[in-house]
Amino acid sequence: MNEKESTGVSNFIRNIIDKDLASGKHVKIITRFPPEPNGYLHIGHTKSICLNFGIARDYNGICHLRFDDTNPEAEDVEYVDSIMEDIRWLGWDWGTKLFFASDYYDKLYDYAEILIKDGKAFVCDLSPEEMNKMRGTLTQAGTESPWRNRSAQENLDLFRRMKAGEFDEGTKTLRAKIDMASGNINMRDPVIYRIKKAHHHRTGDKWCIYPMYDYTHCISDALEGITHSICTLEFEDHRPLYDWILDQLPVPCHPQQIEFARLNMTYTVMSKRLLLTLVKDGHVNGWDDPRMPTVAGMRRRGFPAAALRELSERIGVAKASSIVDFELLQFCVREELNKTAKRVMAVLDPLEVEIENYPDGKIEYLEADNNPEDPSAGKRLIPFGRHLLIERYDFSEEPVKGWFRLAPGAEVRFKHAYYITCKEVLKDASGNITKLICSYDPASKGGWSQDGRKIKGTVHWLCKDTAINIETRLYSHLFKVEDPMSCEEGKTFLDYLDPDSLVTKQAWGEPSLSEAKASDAFQFLRLAYFTADYDTTTDKPVFNRVVTLKDSWTKKGKA
RNA sequence: UGGGAUGUCGUCUAAUGGUAGGACAGCGGACUCUGGAUCCGUACGUGGGGGUUCAAGUCCUCCCAUCCCAGCCA
Numbered sequence: 001m002n003e004k005e006s007t008g009v010s011n012f013i014r015n016i017i018d019k020d021l022a023s024g025k026h027v028k029i030i031t032r033f034p035p036e037p038n039g040y041l042h043i044g045h046t047k048s049i050c051l052n053f054g055i056a057r058d059y060n061g062i063c064h065l066r067f068d069d070t071n072p073e074a075e076d077v078e079y080v081d082s083i084m085e086d087i088r089w090l091g092w093d094w095g096t097k098l099f100f101a102s103d104y105y106d107k108l109y110d111y112a113e114i115l116i117k118d119g120k121a122f123v124c125d126l127s128p129e130e131m132n133k134m135r136g137t138l139t140q141a142g143t144e145s146p147w148r149n150r151s152a153q154e155n156l157d158l159f160r161r162m163k164a165g166e167f168d169e170g171t172k173t174l175r176a177k178i179d180m181a182s183g184n185i186n187m188r189d190p191v192i193y194r195i196k197k198a199h200h201h202r203t204g205d206k207w208c209i210y211p212m213y214d215y216t217h218c219i220s221d222a223l224e225g226i227t228h229s230i231c232t233l234e235f236e237d238h239r240p241l242y243d244w245i246l247d248q249l250p251v252p253c254h255p256q257q258i259e260f261a262r263l264n265m266t267y268t269v270m271s272k273r274l275l276l277t278l279v280k281d282g283h284v285n286g287w288d289d290p291r292m293p294t295v296a297g298m299r300r301r302g303f304p305a306a307a308l309r310e311l312s313e314r315i316g317v318a319k320a321s322s323i324v325d326f327e328l329l330q331f332c333v334r335e336e337l338n339k340t341a342k343r344v345m346a347v348l349d350p351l352e353v354e355i356e357n358y359p360d361g362k363i364e365y366l367e368a369d370n371n372p373e374d375p376s377a378g379k380r381l382i383p384f385g386r387h388l389l390i391e392r393y394d395f396s397e398e399p400v401k402g403w404f405r406l407a408p409g410a411e412v413r414f415k416h417a418y419y420i421t422c423k424e425v426l427k428d429a430s431g432n433i434t435k436l437i438c439s440y441d442p443a444s445k446g447g448w449s450q451d452g453r454k455i456k457g458t459v460h461w462l463c464k465d466t467a468i469n470i471e472t473r474l475y476s477h478l479f480k481v482e483d484p485m486s487c488e489e490g491k492t493f494l495d496y497l498d499p500d501s502l503v504t505k506q507a508w509g510e511p512s513l514s515e516a517k518a519s520d521a522f523q524f525l526r527l528a529y530f531t532a533d534y535d536t537t538t539d540k541p542v543f544n545r546v547v548t549l550k551d552s553w554t555k556k557g558k559a
Numbered sequence: 560u561g562g563g564a565u566g567u568c569g570u571c572u573a574a575u576g577g578u579a580g581g582a583c584a585g586c587g588g589a590c591u592c593u594g595g596a597u598c599c600g601u602a603c604g605u606g607g608g609g610g611u612u613c614a615a616g617u618c619c620u621c622c623c624a625u626c627c628c629a630g631c632c633a
């Protein structure tokens with residue numbers, strides 16, 4: 001129990017670390033989270049973030065935040081800022097360990113010269129098209145570049161001139177000299193430097209050659225003393241190259257790359273490219289649209305950071321590709337919000353109720369728990385009067401078996417208020433129910449009676465005269481199918497978008513809701529968890545539905 | 560006739576040659592001033608064939624299925 005709490009759940013990566021610690025290979029564990037600042041973080045990244053920062057926390061180690069900024073054309077400070085904000089919001093702290101791969105450009109360059117002097121790298125004049133042709137195919141070996149056997153001296157001279165900006169983009173690259181016949185395409189003399197006359201968000205115009213990921217990442221890890229370099233499965237094929245480069249150079253250490261399966265989740269897509277499409281083509285309202293699996297979107301939606309961390313714990317870490325049930329996320333969100341969300345009453349689809357034996361014009365204030373799960377959340381006073389509003393679906397003129405909400409002649413409890421009995425049903429000319437005439441039992445104030453009468457049904461309600469208008473944004477899955485990526489012939493993931501994934505509904509709520517501040521979490525009693533949106537104002541409160549409450553009644557198909 | 564990986568309840572994940580366990584979802588019940596929460600119970604799994612072993616999810620072997628790789632992206 002104690003061990004489990006202190007080191008988290010067991011997984012194959014922690015097993016490796018345990019062994020390395022036991023054998024004395026390492027005494028201090030250093031991990032890193034290495035995002036490229038070219039997009040927003042999504043829930044897939046939160047798995048990696050929690051993994052790396054979580055290991056550092058549990059092993060008394062350190063997790064570095066290192067931006068993998070080697071492609072200036074794609075990257076921007078805007079992303080650097082949003083990524084740091086998201087990681088902090090998720091509850092992690094990198095202390096002083098903030099790094100940029102671009103911090104290492106000078107060292108990286110020096111190492112490249114070493115490679116050249118040792119005959120392990122060469123300047124190649126092939127055009128991108130030629131290089132592509134000569135790379136071979138998955139089943140056929142590649143062909144060696146005609147420039148492969150230049151002298152070290154010539155290579156050094158050319159590389160220095162590349163750095164000096166003497167050549168145009170695309171005319172020359174620096175390549176590692178490995179094996180054009182390798183079955184692993186990454187080992188077929190991979191490019192390690194290319195010419196890009198681009199402005200870098202940190203180094204400005206100092207450089208016109210930029211190192212490639214494979215070359216940069218392993219050396220950056222080594223320079224920082226990373227012990228375990230944890231990445232996703234698609235880099236498995238790159239590990240031989242990671243190791244090869246470090247084996248050629250006098251680097252301070254040789255970190256171990258370990259790959260794990262990235263997170264996939266039902267009813268959503270996870271790639272930056274696809275998310276960008278959703279944003280760019282206006283299928284959602286920006287990166288922080290509450291339907292997006294981005295950290296920014298989930299934050300706005302109202303998913304608590306603690307729930308996201310809990311999810312990361314629960315899904316575990318392994319090497320088999322998998323798709324996690326969205327239900328598990330919802331469970332984590334409900335679990336957290338149940339403990340923390342303030343209970344209030346709101347009515348989305350109102351039906352008028354008039355209490356015939358309650359004095360007209362009288363308003364009394366009744367005491368209500370703010371959170372039955374947390375007594376320290378205190379109580380509040382809610383207004384009650386003759387004219388009330390209830391949820392239309394809480395009344396049934398012809399109740400089915402097992403129905404214990406309101407019905408003609410039935411008595412139910414109005415939460416925190418009184419026992420109410422339905423006396424009469426008023427309808428308009430076309431037969432629609434317009435109002436319920438009810439009576440209340442004054443002896444049941446607070447929602448209970450001394451005679452021990454058993455009242456099974458409890459409904460939520462609002463005092464009509466004091467209720468305020470609110471806007472609710474009812475979110476559901478962005479996609480109609482579990483896996484939008486496995487498409488039928490001729491369709492794309494966009495064909496599975498659910499046009500009803502956002503339904504905006506004007507509703508009514510307790511007066512106190514006008515004071516809600518953005519990100520405040522609520523449970524609208526018996527309905528769902530809601531969070532005040534960034535758009536909320538005193539005049540026009542706006543709430544995002546985070547997740548509905550579990551509902552074992554409608555699930556039975558009885559509603 | 561390329562290389563690299565992975566197959567355990569519906570889903571995710573543990574078991575490191577010795578009782579296949581947990582969580583979510585499901586189902587049933589208890590309880591409840593939220594048909595919420597909580598509590599209890601229940602069903603469901605080692606991709607397949609051979610082999611080694613007293614004993615195999617685990618070791619060997621063959622097969623099958625799935626995923627990743629041909630950017631001067633990361």
